[in-house]
Amino acid sequence: MTILDKIIANKTKEVETRKMQVPISLLEKSSFFAKATNSLKTSLLNPASTGIISEFKRKSPSKGIINANVTVEEVTAGYVKAGASCLSVLTDSDFFGGSDEDFLKARRTNPGIPMLRKDFMIDEYQIIEAKSLGADVILLIAANLTPQRIQELGRLVKELGMETLLEVHDEEELNRSLCSYIDVVGVNNRNLKNFAEQNVNASLELADKIPSGIIKISESCISQPETIKLLKSVGYKGFLIGETFMKTADPGQALKEFIQDL
């Protein structure tokens, strides 16, 4: 069983429990259903955008504890002040130490920036839940979803006014998963089944395989500004970075210094 299999098995149980605890009718009472979302696509297409999608990430299956000494409010406010184009906040608790409360705190602290609810989405319930938390962008991971589920979940994301980031790791996942509901394609450099890579080769290999009209993001294993320059040169507009900033005492300051070298 891979780590991704374990995460998905755990998530399946978690979602069934949540459905019994909080009905959809209650989620739909959230004021966020009446609010406009912040577009990731618009943010990344802005010529002044840094393209950095900064992640709040306390721990991970591959690295263990990354930072247990910071608050989500201070980190995300620091990211925005430093020039992030989007925030990513993990809401999975068991494997990443995140929570819906983290997401809500980040949302209330930073109302005007696109926010990705970073979790393992398998069910319509989670999409509605994300909307109720004020999310703008939903992650759909090709490695754990059939093409049909990607279409079904992507359709709901669109109906609720949010955007879908499709995450792939190789050409096969890309070809089988792309559909009209995808707004942005992210190439995850980290192989979620074995954590083998510590480089951005997956992004470099897939750069010219992703249709030219689709905005491309490179995700994970980015630690140097020079890597961003390389990825930009092959067409990437967005860069999802967690650990590099989160492992420092002041992640916002770390982003500020990183951007100075871009």
Ligand SMILES: O=C(O)c1ccccc1NCC(=O)[C@H](O)[C@H](O)COP(=O)(O)O
């Ligand atoms: O980060 C992990 O160890 C991990 C393990 C299993 C599934 C997903 C995982 N990470 C999710 C992510 O997408 C990353 O948090 C994100 O791309 C940022 O990566 P990094 O900059 O390398 O922290």
